[in-house]
Amino acid sequence: MFWRFVLSAVKYRRRRLLLAFSGLAVAATLATTLLSVYSDIDRKMRHEFRGYGANLIVAPAPNSQTVPLASVVEAERLGAVAAPFIYAVGRIADERVVVAGVDFRRAAPLTSYWHVEGSRAAADSECLAGSALAAHFHVSIGQSVRLATGPCIVRGIVSTGGPEDDRLMVPFARAAADAGFRDTASLVEVRADGPGKIAGRSRIEEVRAALAAATPGAVVRVRYAVAETEANVVLKVKSAVFSLALVIFGITTLCVTGNFSALVIERSKEIGLLKAIGAAESKIASLFLSESLVLALASALTGYVLGLAIAYGIGRKIFSDAAVGVDFGVFMPVMAVTVLVAVIATLLAASRIWRIEPAMILRGE
């Protein structure tokens, strides 16, 4: 009897319920979208910060000029990206220039901000020229630079606005041989990404501590400008999304409450009749509650599907390919939020049932 009542209500008041349903479905859609975006925003935003390059620098210890290459291996073992660099003074014709030894394969993810014309990497007897250096010596791609230790063919012109513009970039092995570095580098750049394994401790700090312990002959420094700005911006964007989500949820709840109140008001006559023939208020309220729970389940499903589609769209449209993806795990929270919104809205609306006087209603007032 109870369920027949509920189901008939759904069947015969389709238009009315459609409004309540769409209100709840919109709430569920927004909940899915926001939760899905929110749960993943850390990873997505941090991905965008990769372009800033290294956030850790392994530099020579006070009494030394070089860093052991073992630190690169150690950093890679820790899951970080690391690349060694050598800086030395070389000669082109009679002029002194800075020659940088770059492990092009390892350095690629750390030097994505280089504007390069031509190739981004150089093989054995090749090199890349900084834009100012290329202009100074009038060399272009494909031409040979007469470096004192043996000529090299320019494969690309690098422009960064930084010191690289004035330098000649040669493969790491060649710079090491020319400048007499044995299993050492001038410095090692490291990028550690992602959240820390231990809560409350950042990944950067973990990698820094591990690297410092493993390479006593070097000093490991955090590049504060990159590390802190990244942490700061990610945190702020995250909390902005969170506050906006709260605002949206609050307002959707109010809106759904309005819809349900209208449902109750409209059916005052029926409620009065039910009360007149002896139904308890709590029984009538539970009728409304089950009606809205049925609605909530249906709208949570609809909203979940729609919301995931929107979240996927946001990921596709805004973030880089590697960061696309939705979080299917938000279903339970979405269900919980939708049911909660529906229950709160129904209870607020159902409080009217107790105030309805059967006699007044039935008389037509």
Add this chain to the structure above:
Amino acid sequence: MFLRFVGQSIRRAPRRKAMAIGAVALGSAVATAMLGAMLDIGDRVNRELRSLGANLLVTPKSTSLPVVIGGIRYQPAAKDEFIPVASVPKVKSIFWSLNITAVAPALHAQTAINGRDVPVDGVWFRRDLHAADGTNIQTGLRTLNSTWKVDGRWIDDGAPDDRSAECMLGAALARRLGIQAGSTLNLFGETFKVAGILSTGGEEEDRAYVRLEVLERLTGRAGQVDAIEVGALTKPEDAFARKDPAKMQRAEYDRWYCTPYVSSIAHQIEEVLPMAVARPIRRVADNEGQVLNKVRGLMLLIALAALATAALTVWSVMATTVLERRYEIAIMQATGAGRAMIATLLGAEVAIQGTLGGLIGALVGAQLSGAVSQSVFGVHGEAPALLVPVVVMVATAVALAGAAQPLRNALALEPAVILREGI
């Protein structure tokens, strides 16, 4: 009669009207809060990103190639290549001067300590800069690099003093020399007291810093600087920004010049400092744009989702209010009111509810977006004033649009049918 009808209708059923107005207000509040926050967050994040340090480097035009590793010059610079310190404030006189947040001039030198060359920079730590347009900013190394940590204290160089005997050391240098904040150190044959030790993570940690005018005196290069680091708020570069300005048409060039791209700001700095070249520091400038674009896009899409919801809410509520009054409409039709008459009557009511709700919502929403800005960025953000009238207008339009379809349906039905069925 018309006004009396509308007025009575609102006065006689206040609760129902209040609900409709409340719904419109809620919708408009979400819309305003989202739009306000969306417009605001881009700017705020742009300012946050400025803590990455300079995004433009101004150096003298040079015929030779600098041979510098870690601040040490391996070949002396030409004597006549410098930027006069008197020209530094000109950076704040360009078209986009308000977007320049920090200017830090530096003079480079090196001196031997314990037989090893150490780079010494003469800088502004934090100095008042009076710009040509009358604005006054505090600027220097300290404002440009807000993430640097100092053990001890920063040098206070608010007033110029070329006899000051204070310096700051990078952490790596201090460790090598075994010096702490508060000890003394010999630079260029004079004794300096170490005010603070700087930790930055970069190659600045191998340097010593003194006041600009002190280094000018010690090196005999009065009134000269070797570089100016500039922090500017810029618009992310797009395809248009990457065009070569020399090949642009007049109108294109004007548009490029009047947009705060990092390249157009560099161009404007070169205009006021003809002896210098200004280069965007790609590592900072490019990625800044990248991150900013993502944040803006994210906020825009969330705002769009919320706006759609708000519009849907207002639409459905207005549709309901008309649905509820089909009986009334039928009676009016039965007693001889024309369709146009009824449509105007109900339209006026809906418009009043829409405007009133929109106004309340826009005002509340502006406060909400301010509160979000306050809680996230700690700065009280103001939603732009223009947002309020726009939201009110849109709310009214959406309300009318929502009411239109059910009204047309009600008018199309025979009044007798509605009255008999009591729908």
